[in-house]
Amino acid sequence: MxxxxxxxxxxxxxxxxxxxxxxxxxxxxxxxxxxxxxxxxxxxxxxxxxxxxxxxxxxxxxxxxxxxxxxxxxxxxxxxxxxxxxxxxxxxxxxxxxxxxxxxxxxxxxxxxxxxxxxxxxxxxxxxxxxxxxxxxxxxxxxxxxxxxxxxxxxxxxxxxxxxxxxxxxxxxxxxxxxxxxxxxxxxxxxxxxxxxxxxxxxxxxxxxxxxxxxxxxxxxxxxxxxxxxxxxxxxxxxxxxxxxxxxxxxxxxxQYQPYIGVGAAAHSFFKKERLANQSDVLSYIETIASGQLPIKVREVPEIRIAMAEYVFLALRTVTGLSVENFNQYFSDDFFGQYSHVIKTLIEKKLIIATEKEIYLTPIGMKYGNIVFGAFLPE
Ligand code: SF4
Missing domain, CATH: 3.20.20.70 (Aldolase class I)
Incomplete structure (x- = not known):
């Protein structure tokens, strides 16, 4: 359940x-x-x-x-x-x-x-x-x-x-x-x-x-x-x-990267690590359902580096930030192993604070969140 x-x-x-x-x-x-x-x-x-x-x-x-x-x-x-x-x-x-x-x-x-x-x-x-x-x-x-x-x-x-x-x-x-x-x-x-x-x-x-x-x-x-x-x-x-x-x-x-189901035209879902999007055109949505089909237009499991970046920047949007333990558990990986170079640069720029257990945005990081988020995306 x-x-x-x-x-x-x-x-x-x-x-x-x-x-x-x-x-x-x-x-x-x-x-x-x-x-x-x-x-x-x-x-x-x-x-x-x-x-x-x-x-x-x-x-x-x-x-x-x-x-x-x-x-x-x-x-x-x-x-x-x-x-x-x-x-x-x-x-x-x-x-x-x-x-x-x-x-x-x-x-x-x-x-x-x-x-x-x-x-x-x-x-x-x-x-x-x-x-x-x-x-x-x-x-x-x-x-x-x-x-x-x-x-x-x-x-x-x-x-x-x-x-x-x-x-x-x-x-x-x-x-x-x-x-x-x-x-x-x-x-x-x-x-x-x-x-x-x-x-x-x-x-x-x-x-x-x-x-x-x-x-x-x-x-x-x-x-x-x-x-x-x-x-x-x-x-x-x-x-x-x-x-x-x-x-x-x-x-x-x-x-917090938790599962949700979206219904209706253009609605998105995140379920069992899969991202799904319904078709956005309202009439097509209605017609697809009427014909007994699912209105899903996009269905994909994001590539692991993309999923990790998504996880990090969604968590960092919150004041409590990212729990390193939760990240490691979710991906069976090591957060600092993946991102030590990024973390070092962002700390130097005073955009984040990092401890062994958590990472969160500084007040400056909150203002310039997009710079922080971009830094976690794969090249
Ligand atoms: S157009 Fe509709 S959805 Fe968009 S901001 Fe105005 S009220 Fe909200």
């Missing part, structure tokens, strides 16, 4: 945010029902295969899962409970966007065992929200969090972003303070990365995307990483901060 995480992908959004390259699509409302039917079919099939395993964390992400109706959400939850053995203590999260949630949906989620809601807020500045293509106002974000709390959800995350075009330090500080005042348990704070293929990338190519300069970006990073702990949110991963007892256990599974 194995303990596994379950990820359920809902690839729909009301409108695409200008920075977003996630597998999510606007204007596909006509596919909501066929998608939910296909998803439920995939859940039944996989649940049958994994009947001896216990699901101890579930994460419904997207996209915006809460664009679906209360009825569709209820149908998905019912399938999960019918076809998987869900631990009584399982963390069960759903992503939601302000403006797509109401009391009826919240009650259905609660009845279906969801016990954690992650709200995509990004900023509490209305002009910034509209300039990055969000569908909601700051007031709607506050109202949504409060509505969830009134219904009885006590474990709530708010996503924030910094480094947005035109964002000031003052606006960022105001957003962090407003999120903290909402009495939420978790805050994820991400720096904007302009991703290829997004409208922001086009604007950047045209020279019209006014991003904060390097000094402002540094100041925003410092503010975020200092103010959140002052407000009771302890940093436990590069971009994640939680009150005591409220780390996201599902996301910890990813960083």
């Amino acid at each position: 194995m303990k596994i995480g379950l990820y359920i992908h809902i690839p729909f959004c009301q409108q695409k945010c200008l920075y977003c390259d996630f597998p999510s699509h606007a204007n596909l409302t006509h596919l909501y029902q066929p998608y939910v039917a296909a998803l439920c079919q995939e859940i039944s099939g996989i649940g049958g295969v994994l009947s001896g395993d216990i699901v101890d964390s579930i994460y419904i992400g997207g996209g915006t899962p809460t664009v679906l109706s209360a009825k569709s959400l209820g149908q998905i939850l019912q399938h999960v409970h019918t076809h998987f053995s869900v631990a009584k203590t399982a963390e069960f999260s759903i992503e939601a966007n302000p403006g797509t949630i109401d009391k009826e949906k919240l009650l259905v989620l609660q009845a279906g065992g969801v016990n954690r809601i992650s709200f995509g807020v990004q900023t509490f500045s209305d002009p910034l929200l509209s300039s990055i293509g969000r569908i909601h106002s700051a007031a709607q974000a506050i109202e949504s969090v409060k509505m969830a709390q009134q219904v009885g959800f006590s474990n709530i995350n708010v996503d924030l972003m910094y480094g947005l075009p035109g964002q000031t330090i003052q606006q960022l500080e105001d957003s962090i303070l407003k999120a903290a005042e909402l009495n939420v348990t978790h805050i994820s704070a991400y720096g904007l990365k302009v991703e290829d293929g997004t409208p922001f990338a086009t604007l950047q190519d045209e020279g019209t995307l006014m991003l904060p300069d390097e000094d402002e970006d540094d100041a925003m990073y410092e503010l975020t990483t200092q103010l959140l702990p002052q407000k009771g949110f302890r940093r436990y991963e590069i971009s994640n901060f939680a009150k005591n007892g409220y780390k996201c256990t599902h996301n910890l599974k990813y960083w």
Whole structure:
């Protein structure tokens, strides 16, 4: 019997945010029902295969899962409970966007065992929200969090972003303070990365995307990483901060190299050391399931040096870092034998701290994680 995480992908959004390259699509409302039917079919099939395993964390992400109706959400939850053995203590999260949630949906989620809601807020500045293509106002974000709390959800995350075009330090500080005042348990704070293929990338190519300069970006990073702990949110991963007892256990599974199964279009799985990815095109996903086939597009066991690098940089994302003993056990190998030269260089650059038992990022390493992670990749 194995303990596994379950990820359920809902690839729909009301409108695409200008920075977003996630597998999510606007204007596909006509596919909501066929998608939910296909998803439920995939859940039944996989649940049958994994009947001896216990699901101890579930994460419904997207996209915006809460664009679906209360009825569709209820149908998905019912399938999960019918076809998987869900631990009584399982963390069960759903992503939601302000403006797509109401009391009826919240009650259905609660009845279906969801016990954690992650709200995509990004900023509490209305002009910034509209300039990055969000569908909601700051007031709607506050109202949504409060509505969830009134219904009885006590474990709530708010996503924030910094480094947005035109964002000031003052606006960022105001957003962090407003999120903290909402009495939420978790805050994820991400720096904007302009991703290829997004409208922001086009604007950047045209020279019209006014991003904060390097000094402002540094100041925003410092503010975020200092103010959140002052407000009771302890940093436990590069971009994640939680009150005591409220780390996201599902996301910890990813960083701790634990198994999880993903269902839905574009969902990824990591199971028995194999990485699998479902096809991302929503219509093809629906048609494949309808024809009785598996929607898996990629299936591979990563080459050992790649798997080791992946293991190391996922573990290093967390404040507790990498346990040398766990690494050695997992790969039946010797961590220092593999990486002594890399470790020496990274210590000299003050990017990591290494003892015999563990390796973790310094505060500078946390800021420049990508340099550290790149160093572990095979040449
Ligand atoms: S709501 Fe989230 S998933 Fe949807 S477009 Fe915006 S950032 Fe992307």
